Amino acid sequence: MEQVLIITSSYDLPAAQELAPTLGDYRTYFFDPTLVDEIAKTSLKRPELLLWDDAPTYPELEHQAYVRVRELERQVDDALRPLLAAYHPTLSLRGWQSLNLYYLMLGWQWYSGLWSSIAGRLRDCHVHVLVCDNPANFYWPSFVPALLLIERLRTWGVPFSAVAYGERADESDVMMDLFGSVPEQYDVLTHLPTCFYDAPHFRAELAAAGSRIVNIEPKYWGMPMTPNLQVKMARLDHARLAQAGVPSLQEPGQQLLTLLHGLLEPYIASSDYRARQAVHLAKLYQSQLASLFLLETYFGGIRPGRMLISDHDAGFHGPLLTYASRHRMPVYVLPHAKVSISSEFTFRNMTALTHVMQGRTVLDGNGRALRHMTLAYPEQLSLNTASAPLRRLGVLLSGLSLNGVPSTALRPYLDGLKEIEQWCRRHGVELAVRCRPGQSLFELITGSTAIARADLEAALRGSLGEFAQGVDVCLMYDAPTSAAIEFLRNGVPLLNPLPEALSTAEHLWSDAELIPRESLADTLRRLDAYVADTDLLDSFRRHQFARYAAGTAQARSLRSLL
Numbered sequence: 001m002e003q004v005l006i007i008t009s010s011y012d013l014p015a016a017q018e019l020a021p022t023l024g025d026y027r028t029y030f031f032d033p034t035l036v037d038e039i040a041k042t043s044l045k046r047p048e049l050l051l052w053d054d055a056p057t058y059p060e061l062e063h064q065a066y067v068r069v070r071e072l073e074r075q076v077d078d079a080l081r082p083l084l085a086a087y088h089p090t091l092s093l094r095g096w097q098s099l100n101l102y103y104l105m106l107g108w109q110w111y112s113g114l115w116s117s118i119a120g121r122l123r124d125c126h127v128h129v130l131v132c133d134n135p136a137n138f139y140w141p142s143f144v145p146a147l148l149l150i151e152r153l154r155t156w157g158v159p160f161s162a163v164a165y166g167e168r169a170d171e172s173d174v175m176m177d178l179f180g181s182v183p184e185q186y187d188v189l190t191h192l193p194t195c196f197y198d199a200p201h202f203r204a205e206l207a208a209a210g211s212r213i214v215n216i217e218p219k220y221w222g223m224p225m226t227p228n229l230q231v232k233m234a235r236l237d238h239a240r241l242a243q244a245g246v247p248s249l250q251e252p253g254q255q256l257l258t259l260l261h262g263l264l265e266p267y268i269a270s271s272d273y274r275a276r277q278a279v280h281l282a283k284l285y286q287s288q289l290a291s292l293f294l295l296e297t298y299f300g301g302i303r304p305g306r307m308l309i310s311d312h313d314a315g316f317h318g319p320l321l322t323y324a325s326r327h328r329m330p331v332y333v334l335p336h337a338k339v340s341i342s343s344e345f346t347f348r349n350m351t352a353l354t355h356v357m358q359g360r361t362v363l364d365g366n367g368r369a370l371r372h373m374t375l376a377y378p379e380q381l382s383l384n385t386a387s388a389p390l391r392r393l394g395v396l397l398s399g400l401s402l403n404g405v406p407s408t409a410l411r412p413y414l415d416g417l418k419e420i421e422q423w424c425r426r427h428g429v430e431l432a433v434r435c436r437p438g439q440s441l442f443e444l445i446t447g448s449t450a451i452a453r454a455d456l457e458a459a460l461r462g463s464l465g466e467f468a469q470g471v472d473v474c475l476m477y478d479a480p481t482s483a484a485i486e487f488l489r490n491g492v493p494l495l496n497p498l499p500e501a502l503s504t505a506e507h508l509w510s511d512a513e514l515i516p517r518e519s520l521a522d523t524l525r526r527l528d529a530y531v532a533d534t535d536l537l538d539s540f541r542r543h544q545f546a547r548y549a550a551g552t553a554q555a556r557s558l559r560s561l562l
Contacts, residue, residue, distance in 0.1 A: 001159070004029055004125045006149065008111075009404050010038055011141040012130045015165040019128065020044055026128070029121070031114060032404045034439045051410055052117045056109075058407045059503040065105040069098055069344075072263055076285075079259050080252060087247050087293070090326065095365055096288055096318030097281060098344035103403075104136040104144065104277075108267050110405045111145040115152045126159045133164040135280035138220075139403045141166070143273055151269050172283035174219050176316060177234035178294035179244055182302060186229060187211035188562055189304040193218035193314035194336035197482075201378055202334065205558035206308075214304060218314040236287050246293040249286050256282040284315065292319035307331040308562070311340040311352075321347045332561060333362075334375070338482040341505045343370065353558070356551035357484060357515070359508045376555035383491035383545050387538040390530050392430040394471030394492075395420060398481040399436050408478050408500050414448040416499035416520045420475065421449045423524050427531050434459040434467050436481075468492050473530065473537070475523065480510035488514075491545040493530075493537065497523035514547055 003026035007016055010032075020026070020043070028047040030039060039047045056064075077093050084091045129146050136142040146162065153160045188211045195202055203226060206213055215227035234240075238250065260278040268274040307324050309317065311333050324331050325347045333340065338355035342363040352362040353375040361369045400406060400413065417433070424431040433456055435441050440460070446453045459467060468474065468486045473493045476484050480496060487494045496510060496517040510517070518526070530537035 002027060002125045003128065004122065005044070005128045006030075006130065007035065007039070007044075008032070008130070008145045009132070009141045010035060011132055011166060013038065013042060013044075015130050015163060016044060017042055019130070019163055023128065029118070032401050033406065033410045033444060034399075034401050034441065036443045037440045040443055050118055050121065052114050053411075055113060055117070055406075055409065057409070057500060058405075059501055061106055061109055061405070062503040062505065064109055065102055068105045069101040072101060073098065075263060076256070076259060080255060083252055083255065084289075088322075088326075091292075091322065092346075093285065093318065094346065095321075095344040097284060099313050100136070100138060100281070100284070103139045104142075104267070106405055107136065107142070107144055107403065108148070111148045115149045119152070119156060122153070122156070122158050126161070127153055129153075129160055129162045131162050131164045133167040135277045137172075137280065140168075141403060144268065144277075145404070147268060147270055147273055170280075170283075171219065172280050173236035173287050174233050174315075175236055175287040176216055176291040176294060176319075177232045178291065178298035179234070179240060180298065182214070182299050183229070185212070185302045186214040186304045188213050188306055188308055189216065189320075190214070190225065190227065190308045191216040191218060191316060191320055192223060192225070192308070192310045192334060192336075194221040194312040195223050195310050195334060196221075197337060198377070199223040202558065206562065209559040209562035211562045216316060216320070218316060220314045221312065222314075236283070236290055241290055241293075244294065245297055246290060249289055252289065253282055253286045256285050288316070288318050291316060292322055295319060295323045303327055303329065305329070306562070308334065310334050310336045311343070312336040317345065321345050321350075324349070333370075334558075338377075338485065339480075339509045341508055353556075353561075355482070355485070356548060356555060357480075357482070357488065357510050359480070359510045359512060362508065373561075374551060374555040376552065376557045379485070379489045379552060381489050381491075381545075381549055381552065383542070387534055388472055389534045390429060390472045390527070390537055392432060392471045393420075393424055393527070394467060394474035395431070395433040396467075396474055396476050396481065396483055396487075397433065397435050397439075397441070398477070398479045398483075399439055400441065400478075401439075407503070407506075410444070412499040413478065414444060416477070416497070417445060417451070418449045419520060419524065420477075420497075421451055423527065425450075427527075429531070431455075432459050432467065432471055434464075465490075473527070476510070476515060479506045480515070482509075484510060484515060488544070488548045491541060493541045493544060495523050495526065514544065514551070 003023045005026050005028045007030035026045055028044045029050050031050055073094050129149055131143050131146040132141040134142050136144050190213055213227040214229040215225045216231045257278055260281050264274050307329055331350045333350055333352050335354050339358045340352055340354050340362050344365045346365040351371040353373050356374050364370055442453050442456050445451055464486050468490055474487050476496045494515050496515045497520040
């Protein structure tokens, strides 16, 4: 019987390499195209990338995941509203765990279908399954994909072995350390997870505003801050909460646990593992509720005048926005990477602050447009006034998957790159392709096109700025990326050809009027015209730069809002 080793994510690789020597002869199956280069560096035997050919598109996966999340949240909210109303008359838990639940549902949908699609490949095999031994938490690997496979192997009567690895510390009870009371009045409450790229600029703007800042440290992805007061984290402690005057959370916690265990049954068949996932989510909700009640007792009647948060919820957005809503506190939402996605919260007094390249309107949890302002960033604009023909075409690649779930089907993605490469050869145009750092795709691209690996490696060795300065036109291929800013601010013509339709969230990441978004065929026809008419290319370049410059000129500085 053939031995088969299953790899679902890069996190599996150390455990796989430890297990592999005990298997003798075996075959390695993996499903994430971004692992090809990484697995090629290992000693794993007979690796084979298996694709789900009739998989739903990423927009379909995204939509269905949100449908499931909103229904699950509705049931949680409806069940607990009578109990929680006694503590807080308008309290709703909608949105509080949306991001966590979204990644859980997205992964469940993908892996449920993927495993069914490869059933025929696993007949007459002994399958070795690696179980990342953690409940689903954000987009990090969890036991869910492996459990879904094990359920199907049992149904199919396929023998298997399972090895657990990588258990992380439980941080589900982490809450804001708001015991006691605020020592004095503060102007702005900040909470800015994941704003790594723009942290120095945001810190400088906060300092220049002259406002007194109290910062709530995030559970994850915190950036260094220099506030007047830093609020750190604590562990959920029912005795300390009672001493602080917080109502007992043990009854809602138990009700949440019982409810979630039932709601998760369609997604996790194993009662034991489902209990672990339910406990994890129930404790997250409990710690959020504790943080909400402590916000009330800590600030009392000397609340900050406004709130500044990032658009990336690291676990505390639910209590913070509920607190802001109750006290009619204006909230400014910063993008963690220049552009934002829509919010799952229904609080209306939010203003989305985004870069000028932001695409469609940012919406709230009810699908209504949020107030929006273009935020100023410290960018130097530069336009070469000399007209130049199209001699070197750049292609900028973004991420292709997250935790094994692809955002674009691989075959049309590679077919599109091949079309671009062939177009360049027909027109005598040099091609430069820059992969996303960390997702190189070297093996896949060189195996599907005539693009040389040495050229792909060379494009990554230099900086993004050097790459931008070295091309006459750039194609932001597939999903938009904030790396586009380097081209826009330097007057390098930028287009956005699509091998497949974008998801709702991806549409928000760039303005299609600023960066033309077209099918690949339409983009290549546009490039035909630019090759034939240098003046037409120069006109587009100047108009795109002028539009970008006008948008940045109208942008508001963060300090002026604070």
